[in-house]
Amino acid sequence: MPSLSNSDELIFFVNGRKVIEKNADPEVNLLFYLRKILHLTGTKYGCGSGGCGACTVMVSRYDPKTKKIHHYPVTACLVPICSLYGAAVTTVEGVGSIKTRIHPVQERLAKCHGTQCGFCSPGMMMSIYTLLRNHPEPTPEQITEALGGNLCRCTGYRPIVESGKTFCAASTVCQMKGSGKCCMDKEEKSFTSGQEKMCTKLYNEDEFQPFDPTQEPIFPPELIRMAEDPNKRRLTFRGKRTTWITPVNLNDLLELKTRFPEAPIIMGNTAVGPSIKFRDEFHPVFISPLGLQELYFVNSTDDGVTIGAGYSLAQLNDALHFIVSEQPKEKTKTYHALLKHLRTLAGAQIRNMATLGGHVVSRPNYSDLNPILAAGNATINLISKEGKRQIPLDGRFLEKSPEANLKSEETVLSVYIPHSTQWHFVSGLRIAQRQENAFAIVNAGMSVKFEDGTDTIKELQMFYGSVGPTVVSASKTCQQLIGRQWNDQMLSDACRLVLDEIYIPPDAEGGMVEYRRTLIISLLFKFYLKVRRGLNKMDSHKFPDIPEKFVSALEDFPIETPQGIQMFQCVDPYQPLQDPVGHPVMHQSAIKHTTGEAVFVDDMPPISQELFLAVVTSTRAHAKIILIDTSAALALPGVVDVITAEDVPGENNYQGEIFYAQNEVICVGQIVCTVAADTYAHAKEAAKKVKIVYEDLEPRIITIEQALEHNSFLSAEKKIEQGDVEQAFKNVDQIIEGKVHVEGQEHFYMETQTILAIPQEEDKEMVLHVGTQFQTHVQEYVAAALNIPRNRVACHAKRAGGAFGGKVSKPALLGAVSAVAANKTGRPIRFILERGDDMLITAGRHPLLGKYKIGFMNNGVIKAADIEYYINGGCTPDESELVMEFMVLRSENAYYIPNFRCRGRPCKTNLPSNTAFRGFGFPQAIVVGEAYITAVASQCNLTPEQVKEINMYKRTSRTAHKQTFNPEPLRRCWEECLEKSSFSARKLAAEEFNKKNRWKKRGLAVVPMKFTVGMPTTFYNQAAALVHIYLDGSVLVSHGGCELGQGLHTKMIQVASRELNIPESYIHLSETNTTTVPNATFTAGSMGADIHGKAVQNACQILKARLQPVIGKNPKGKWEEWISEAYEESISLSTTGYFKGYQTNMDWKKGEGDAFPYFVYGASCSEVEVDCLTGAHKLLRTDIFMDAAFSINPAVDIGQIEGAFVQGMGFYTTEELKYSPEGVLYSRGPDDYKIPTVTEIPEEFNVTLVRSGNPIAIYSSKGLGEAGMFLGSSVLFAIYDAVAAARRERGLTKTFTLSSPATPELIRMTCVDQFTDMIPRDDPSTFTPWSIHVS
């Protein structure tokens, strides 16, 4: 490499403080720098790829030209620190803190209940804060837009949006649909439902501090001086392996480009950054002209507009909005098309980082802008030392044809986009797994020019993205259509031609081949209709309009700001003021969440001598390990050791779970060894150098079908049966049989699995800090792996950043893996899984194959059901057997079927072991039930709701496993749901809509639910607590439950407050650990608050009884006085509390028992609109009625219901795991696994807590952590309803099965029509597909 000057100092500001970095390394990103160098741990790591928003911070820069300060959000994980010279960074710590003053954004996000686990909260807060810095009174739409790049896995977004909306000007706030009321009008409303008085106010806005935008910190004057310095010079930062150069002006840039032609130009780093991180690209030199004035301009002329290459996509958006507002409509068609895609391209952070030049040059095959720019005849202005030239941004450029490319020494100066003209139409079309912040599955830019005054094609251009390795041009098709009339015959020929020209091979990367082929012509059809409509608008006499029924096909779904009402029981007016039970109390850690002061494991400061662990995982599904060669890894700098199975002093294969693979591997992703090094970067680099030689073994079982072929199971069959099923089948009018496939789900907790294992000096003690739901299990596995008694292992769990079942068993395995490393090296081990490793190693919800045979009468009464379940358990037992037991026990759901049999078995496959997941089998299993109910309805010409009503439990009954229950709350939820959602009227309206619209269909569905809480074994339901009262009157509560975001600790404080009759502020709850409360059961099964509440209550009651004599003597005394008096009387002020557990049992031999302490009931109604041409859907409205009995904390419970519903909705619609036929998981991050964002949630989202009784539980409450998950299936069945309408219109009346998830692919391909008929199909026996389903 040519020699360069020595390194410059990197100067920037963080939270108002100057940072001078003398050794700035271009390979270091801002997130790492903040967390590990500056120890500002409020900014979180969630994915490292720009896709989750957990790391959002605000960057501010001064523009010397305009003399303005520009604030924008960025994802710190993609910002190289070297790009920050002269910038001011604001992190969550700089916005506000509990120690100084919290900011109104932090306060309102917390008080509106916008945090649960709190891991996404700093990022959410920063997105809203940055918006407010630019728009102190934003519109609701701006709030939703600002949050589009931030994922939250807990809340369901509604309360987050609501907190943002409190900053909106009153006049812009919504009107509740039809009611004339504003959803921001949070004055206490009370409604009467039956005998109950209902409240709607979950927070009190009078408590909010006013927001005064003038009080924000000023931009550092030093940075203004630096920006205006006339003597600026080139900057060079030399790292260990790479050099970063910031040219001082354009000439300098050209000079550098000549000198280092291969060096990438780093602008937003949103293309280069991920390539370096995930594709191992290496560049010795980076040139970064970020901020170079010559690249930032807009130049508008009569013919078009030239936009500087440095403009971010957000600035491009603003510039185009301005031009559109200035120019006549006919000139702005290209700009409108670009604006439409700019709204949904990535999230606000990426749009503010990514630049026009970077986008055009990087030419991703999924590019949303390049196809439109090409269709709009844009050109690229290039500059080099040789001079300037222009190249067309056309098909050859996009297809990366070498002669159409820029030369390596050239830089893009700007992009010229001509105005459109009168007889010229330009459109952008796209479909993605989710509406916003998702790469297109297929997109297109199309344009047509007509001979003036005619519909004769003069010029036609069609560019498609995501149909091959580059954006492709359908140039031959376009050429052949020139001179043709714009009519149906032309369309039909165009479809045929374009399918010939753009061929997606059957085994193409990305899969979805038939769907993508269909989209090629479906999008073309949309364009055809748009143009026809446009022609008609220009001359309605000459050009007939499209049929009215087709009009709705033209528009994409709008993005609306969600709104809704939450209703819950009001607190008894006679309840003492101090008693917090029943009140919507804010999460105990909420303010800490929003200020970033809540400490998660990786936020703990470095421990002396600590090492980082990186994993080496198996690349084969089933193979013998021939050799593990660690020599190259051990030779690398910083590497301390490589740990393998040989290093496990105790058991390596414990209860069937294997810590380090030994001799053979049984899935892709199994941990073979780990590397311990002084930094994570070193550990990771070394992990890549470990060489493993495998020899494949047979069989390799990936799918359930393959497991059934090989008779490969993890445990014996579980069965329940009532009546005489075989006999009943003989006496029914009809019998149907079917299969339902339900794919798996990734937990996608925002905090990946994290463990800090610290070996102690004495007695082989090991201390672990871990984000878990089951600290006892971690303790057990660590003790087994190290061959030490459990009393030497202390496991601390302060909080987890989401868990959802994924942190029940897996932390034990990972804890053992890290403890073995800590034991071997004798040093603390920090083991933080990267998102990709987490998704690969820890697996998730079990995919299910459900088979059914149903016997029913023509009036819809179901007489007999024979159900079989098979789940894909993966390679080890984990919890699969228990999951299957739960599935079988809950299989009947809300319906009484007199002759009912359900059998199930978990399959053993060579996939990573699937595990617990919210709902524990219920969300998969019950879809089968709803599917056969829907099928019966279709056979009987009834609606599914009628068949549900007919077969639903109506009076006190016994379940199929012979447990007595009273379904009265189920009936109430069902009936209220139908009534309050105006189901019948809306169903009629949807039918009307469907008659009038050919390509968009609406559907509604209501699903009832009978869910179970707790475990069928009493000892699993036991719990303990430890309560200390200190001499100042303060109280410390400990219990065995883990805080995962579900508000468990908050509820426990409410319980202790009521029982001890003291304010909540007296009570503290610090963490969960194995040293204070031993042998605690898992925090799962919706029973955390139930059982720990009883234990805390018991402890408090014991203490209260001990205090009674003292209180009796001085009844008017204060709490503090009683405590000191008690101490002086030698009364113990500390006790344990205990709950033996609910009495439950299940006899599997007989198939009967009182398996569950009680049931939770609910119903939900959802309405969707489906775009039959693309498969996209929009969730218009959801109404949930959930039997909460008595809610201890309505804010927490509603939060759980909404969060679970949205997680369920994701499971049933957008979330799709992709596996190769060899068992390799492709979907390993937010780029290719799509959990819902703020745009997916219902436009109108109403939740009502229905009051009932539950005397066996604490304060007659119910556990609501999981129940909402299944209610998300109302979206799946509403989609089914809409798709059925589309199929009926085509004359397809036969029953069909919609499997889960109902992705755009599945929806589109089920809405069969002339386009799906037209595409080429391949014989499945002739190719190996890119991905397979494993259910």
Ligand SMILES: Cc1cc2nc3c(=O)[nH]c(=O)nc-3n(C[C@H](O)[C@H](O)[C@H](O)COP(=O)(O)OP(=O)(O)OC[C@H]3O[C@@H](n4cnc5c(N)ncnc54)[C@H](O)[C@@H]3O)c2cc1C
């Ligand atoms: C999370 C995420 C989501 C995304 N979602 C979408 C999406 O939905 N739709 C979509 O279309 N795109 C999406 N993208 C891609 C994004 O649009 C591109 O990565 C971005 O536009 C690239 O711009 P950049 O400034 O960051 O480029 P950089 O990464 O800085 O550079 C990219 C390349 O361009 C070259 N380059 C940059 N500027 C110039 C110049 N002036 N002259 C010559 N060469 C130059 C560089 O040498 C480099 O090779 C997403 C990206 C991320 C990270």
Ligand code: FES
């Ligand atoms: S960690 Fe940066 S976006 Fe996810």
Ligand code: FES
């Ligand atoms: S609160 Fe948003 S991820 Fe947990």
